[in-house]
Amino acid sequence: MSVNPFPIARMSTTLRIATRFLLAKRRAMLMTLAGITFGIAFFVLTQAQTSGFEQFFIRTILGTDGALRVADRFQGASTAKKYVEGVQYPGELKAALHGYAEVTGAAEVLKGSATLDSNFRRQEVQLFGVDLAEFLAVSSLGSQVIAGSLDDFRRQPNSVLLGSELARRSNIRPGDSVSLLRDGKNRRFLVAGLYETGIGDIDRVRVIIHLSESRALLERPFGCSYIQVNLEEPDRAPAVAARMEEALGHAVAPWQRREKVWLDVFGALRVSSAVTVMTIVLVSALGMYNTLAMLVMEKTKEIAILRSMGYTRADITAVFLWLGAVVLALGSLCGCLAGAALTLGVERLPLRIRGIFSTDHFMVNWDYRHYLAAVASAAVVVMLAALFPARRAAQLEPGDIIRGTSS
Amino acid sequence: MPSDNIVIETLGLVRDLGEGEARVRVLKGVKFSATAATTTAIVGPSGCGKSTLLYLLGLLDRPDEGEVILKGEPLARATDAVRTDARNRLLGFVFQFHFLLTEFTALENVMLPMRKLGKLDEPAMRARALSLLDAVGLAAKADRLATKLSGGEQQRVAIARALANDPPVLLADEPTGNLDAKNSEIVFDLLTRLAHERGLAVIMVTHNMELASRCDRMLRMLDGEFVTPAHHADDDA
Numbered sequence: 255m256s257v258n259p260f261p262i263a264r265m266s267t268t269l270r271i272a273t274r275f276l277l278a279k280r281r282a283m284l285m286t287l288a289g290i291t292f293g294i295a296f297f298v299l300t301q302a303q304t305s306g307f308e309q310f311f312i313r314t315i316l317g318t319d320g321a322l323r324v325a326d327r328f329q330g331a332s333t334a335k336k337y338v339e340g341v342q343y344p345g346e347l348k349a350a351l352h353g354y355a356e357v358t359g360a361a362e363v364l365k366g367s368a369t370l371d372s373n374f375r376r377q378e379v380q381l382f383g384v385d386l387a388e389f390l391a392v393s394s395l396g397s398q399v400i401a402g403s404l405d406d407f408r409r410q411p412n413s414v415l416l417g418s419e420l421a422r423r424s425n426i427r428p429g430d431s432v433s434l435l436r437d438g439k440n441r442r443f444l445v446a447g448l449y450e451t452g453i454g455d456i457d458r459v460r461v462i463i464h465l466s467e468s469r470a471l472l473e474r475p476f477g478c479s480y481i482q483v484n485l486e487e488p489d490r491a492p493a494v495a496a497r498m499e500e501a502l503g504h505a506v507a508p509w510q511r512r513e514k515v516w517l518d519v520f521g522a523l524r525v526s527s528a529v530t531v532m533t534i535v536l537v538s539a540l541g542m543y544n545t546l547a548m549l550v551m552e553k554t555k556e557i558a559i560l561r562s563m564g565y566t567r568a569d570i571t572a573v574f575l576w577l578g579a580v581v582l583a584l585g586s587l588c589g590c591l592a593g594a595a596l597t598l599g600v601e602r603l604p605l606r607i608r609g610i611f612s613t614d615h616f617m618v619n620w621d622y623r624h625y626l627a628a629v630a631s632a633a634v635v636v637m638l639a640a641l642f643p644a645r646r647a648a649q650l651e652p653g654d655i656i657r658g659t660s661s
Numbered sequence: 662m663p664s665d666n667i668v669i670e671t672l673g674l675v676r677d678l679g680e681g682e683a684r685v686r687v688l689k690g691v692k693f694s695a696t697a698a699t700t701t702a703i704v705g706p707s708g709c710g711k712s713t714l715l716y717l718l719g720l721l722d723r724p725d726e727g728e729v730i731l732k733g734e735p736l737a738r739a740t741d742a743v744r745t746d747a748r749n750r751l752l753g754f755v756f757q758f759h760f761l762l763t764e765f766t767a768l769e770n771v772m773l774p775m776r777k778l779g780k781l782d783e784p785a786m787r788a789r790a791l792s793l794l795d796a797v798g799l800a801a802k803a804d805r806l807a808t809k810l811s812g813g814e815q816q817r818v819a820i821a822r823a824l825a826n827d828p829p830v831l832l833a834d835e836p837t838g839n840l841d842a843k844n845s846e847i848v849f850d851l852l853t854r855l856a857h858e859r860g861l862a863v864i865m866v867t868h869n870m871e872l873a874s875r876c877d878r879m880l881r882m883l884d885g886e887f888v889t890p891a892h893h894a895d896d897d898a
Binding site: 271558562566569653 | 712713716719721722741742745746748749750754756758760761762763764765773774776777778822825826834
């Protein structure tokens with residue numbers, strides 16, 4: 255048997271035949287191409303949106319509550335741990351935390367409840383006593399202040415930062431004076447500014463005050479409720495948390511565990527939208543299967559003559575797989591471009607969301623993996639649709655076909 | 662027939678077709694051979710087994726018994742890959758219907774077997790295909806789509822394509838069966854001329870007794886066997 259010294263030329267021959275066959279079926283193939291294009295484009299768009307909102311949500315919660323929370327001390331084995339509420343020696347713990355290469359910041363937080371009294375109304379609030387410099391290293395508070403001034407808060411010990419929704423409900427503005435009541439004690443504070451995380455549960459109740467003031471008000475001269483930690487790579491929080499727990503003897507909660515419900519919701523949305531959109535590709539692939547099956551029937555004589563002149567079954571399979579591959583390649587290219595264009599357009603659409611985060615337009619995530627996933631999914635479906643007609647074409651016996659056409 | 666010139670031969674070819682009780686022995690131990698630079702016509706009534714023999718010679722079908730030897734290589738039981746390769750290198754086919762790829766030009770159709778063989782680069786393939794089209798009188802229409810050629814021209818392109826890899830054997834199944842008298846004459850003359858010029862063993866199955874009688878050899882088949890040769894060119898001498 256001769257060895258083909260021009261394998262590229264051979265490949266191009268089957269590709270050449272495929273493209274000519276493709277042109278012969280251009281209307282049916284255009285429909286398939288359009289389906290693949292739309293499928294990939296909408297796959298990219300929906301993934302960009304769902305992951306865009308998810309990423310923004312993650313950025314929001316990391317910027318608000320940090321990657322890790324190091325809280326209650328515990329004693330005993332994992333099956334029978336006894337917890338002691340809070341952190342007794344935050345200084346030592348912070349020093350130990352800074353020993354981890356992954357840690358970029360650690361801030362103690364003293365948390366407690368109180369009543370906020372404005373001239374307008376009284377309401378229950380959550381006090382978060384922080385050292386501002388420390389806290390800015392583990393949060394996005396600096397960029398969350400929407401009214402007033404962070405500098406005013408920094409300069410004045412008896413000042414507070416209020417959540418935007420809390421301020422709106424109590425009709426409080428920066429510069430106003432409010433009282434915080436706890437166990438019969440009543441202390442007045444200046445409202446230095448308002449912040450907005452976008453997370454309704456936080457913006458409605460959280461009051462940020464200086465750590466020293468919170469100690470006085472909550473009567474906790476030592477210790478803290480937890481230490482908020484930021485990591486270089488927040489995605490690795492669960493592994494880091496496990497190591498810290500074992501080494502430090504404190505409960506350590508990674509953000510993925512804290513926000514599991516919302517993350518599961520985003521995950522489910524992403525999967526369901528991908529599945530829904532891929533049905534477009536699936537339907538297109540069925541169309542391609544039909545078209546190729548018809549083409550095999552129409553081209554039996556051509557297949558027979560190619561076999562008679564020495565083209566192998568593998569060559570015939572290759573011709574029909576090339577057909578699928580060419581449509582797939584064109585559909586992928588058009589789909590990715592259309593997906594990018596749609597994503598760009600949607601990113602500019604106004605959309606006001608408050609509740610789990612704060613945004614005034616659609617959030618999208620530009621991630622090449624969405625394009626790879628879209629093309630890979632389409633490739634599997636389309637090439638499977640091409641494979642069956644291709645195998646059928648390869649199984650045709652040239653003698654039977656030619657004999658059947660002779661008079 | 663000098664045996665050292667034999668390019669294709671069969672030994673005791675048996676072929677049964679059909680299933681179960683409908684199974685019929687179409688070829689009954691056929692012995693056949695052809696030498697280079699000769700034209701052989703196989704004639705006989707419909708269903709006598711002449712086309713079945715041609716497809717066995719062309720490695721498009723496998724015999725139930727017997728052997729097909731092509732250039733000294735026994736191929737009846739060779740693998741599909743070996744037989745496919747032999748078709749590409751050693752055999753050319755011309756059928757009743759031209760079977761050109763309608764999406765390709767005449768030139769591209771002729772180049773198809775060469776592309777598969779892969780021994781020539783693109784310019785060499787084009788040059789050879791043009792020369793073959795010139796040999797069949799169609800060089801001027803090389804760039805026309807197959808569908809833009811007349812029936813006779815299409816059949817001549819099919820002949821050029823059959824010669825693409827310079828095979829020693831050309832098999833033709835009713836090559837003039839779909840043509841008018843004038844084009845039949847052109848195609849037949851072409852086949853006989855090419856056989857002698859290029860040293861081809863041309864074996865054609867035909868119902869056209871007039872053309873068959875002008876071949877170097879005419880073999881008559883009946884019920885799956887050759888009967889006494891009805892005519893041989895040498896007989897006229």
